[in-house]
Amino acid sequence: MSEEVNNGGCTEESCAGCAHAGNCESKKEDLRAPANAYSNVKKVIGVISGKGGVGKSLVTASLARMMKEKGYNVGILDADITGPSIPKMYGIHEQAKGTEEGIYPCIAKDGTRIMSVNLLLEDEDAPVIWRGPIIAGVVTQFWSDVIWDDLDYLFVDMPPGTGDVPLTVFQSLPVDGVVIVTSPQDLVQMIVKKAYTMARQMNIPVLGIVENYSYVKCPDCGKELRIFGESHIDEIAGELGVPVLGRMPIDPAIAEVVEEERFYEAKNPYLDEIEL
Numbered sequence: 001m002s003e004e005v006n007n008g009g010c011t012e013e014s015c016a017g018c019a020h021a022g023n024c025e026s027k028k029e030d031l032r033a034p035a036n037a038y039s040n041v042k043k044v045i046g047v048i049s050g051k052g053g054v055g056k057s058l059v060t061a062s063l064a065r066m067m068k069e070k071g072y073n074v075g076i077l078d079a080d081i082t083g084p085s086i087p088k089m090y091g092i093h094e095q096a097k098g099t100e101e102g103i104y105p106c107i108a109k110d111g112t113r114i115m116s117v118n119l120l121l122e123d124e125d126a127p128v129i130w131r132g133p134i135i136a137g138v139v140t141q142f143w144s145d146v147i148w149d150d151l152d153y154l155f156v157d158m159p160p161g162t163g164d165v166p167l168t169v170f171q172s173l174p175v176d177g178v179v180i181v182t183s184p185q186d187l188v189q190m191i192v193k194k195a196y197t198m199a200r201q202m203n204i205p206v207l208g209i210v211e212n213y214s215y216v217k218c219p220d221c222g223k224e225l226r227i228f229g230e231s232h233i234d235e236i237a238g239e240l241g242v243p244v245l246g247r248m249p250i251d252p253a254i255a256e257v258v259e260e261e262r263f264y265e266a267k268n269p270y271l272d273e274i275e276l
Ligand SMILES: Nc1ncnc2c1ncn2[C@@H]1O[C@H](COP(=O)(O)OP(=O)(O)OP(=O)(O)O)[C@@H](O)[C@H]1O
Pocket: 049, 051, 052, 053, 054, 055, 056, 057, 058, 059, 080, 083, 085, 159, 160, 212, 213, 248, 249, 250, 251, 252, 254, 255, 258
C-alpha cells in the first residue's frame, strides 16, 4: 500500500479545496531539507533495490568509482544506516569531524567524500538499534548537516526495500534519478516493479536497471554459468520502458578488492559504459 500522494499535474486552481492539499506530493519542495550552506551538489543519484543482498552497495561504489575515473568530484551518502558497508570498502575506519558549520565527510584515497553512520559511531561494530523515524532523520542530516563542498555527483546507497528511509530520501533530497539493482531470480520481476513504482510515485526518474550475479565465468573453460537461473531483465526493462545499464557476473577480482578494503582502486568493467 502506498501513502496517499498526488503524482503532480496539479494547478493552483485544482489544489484549492483538494483533500490532499496539505501533504500533496506536487508540493514536493515543501518537504525538501535544505542542503548545508557549504555544499554545492550538482546531481544526486539514488541506488535502490527491492530486496537485500543483491549488491546495491557494490553498484553504488562502482558508479562512484566510474565517475571519479572520468574526473568528476564524487561523494557517497551511505543511507543504509543499519547495514553500512561503504566506509569499510574504502578502508575508512576513522571518525568524521565537525565544526559549527557542519560535519566533514571522510575522504577516501581516491578523493571520494563519504558519509556514513559508521563514521559517527565510537565503535564501528556497535549495531544501530533505532526506530524508522530516527533513522530517516539521520539520513536527512547527512544532507543538511554534512559539508559536501563542490560535488558533481552524490550517490546515495539506500537500504533495501521501500520503507521509511527511501521515502525520506525521495521526499527530502533533490534526487535526480535512481538506478535499480537486481539479481536474476524468479521473484525479481515483482521486486523490481515495486522499486520502480515507488520511484515513479515520487516523481523520480528511473535511469535504468543493473543486474548483478548474472553469471559466473568458469576459470577453466570460460563458459558462463547462470547459477541463479536465466535472466528476465530484458523482459522487465522492456515492460517498464527503462534501459538495462549493465550485467555483472560474480567476479572474484571484485570480491577481493572489497575484502581487502581497497575499493578506491577498483575498476568495474561491467558498468563502465553507463551514462549518468
Ligand atoms: N558481482 C559481484 N562479484 C563479487 N562479489 C560481489 C558481487 N556483488 C556483490 N558482491 C559482494 O557481495 C556482498 C554483498 O554485496 P553488497 O553489500 O553490495 O549488497 P547489498 O545489496 O548492498 O546488501 P544489503 O541489502 O545488505 O545492503 C559484498 O561483500 C560484495 O562485495
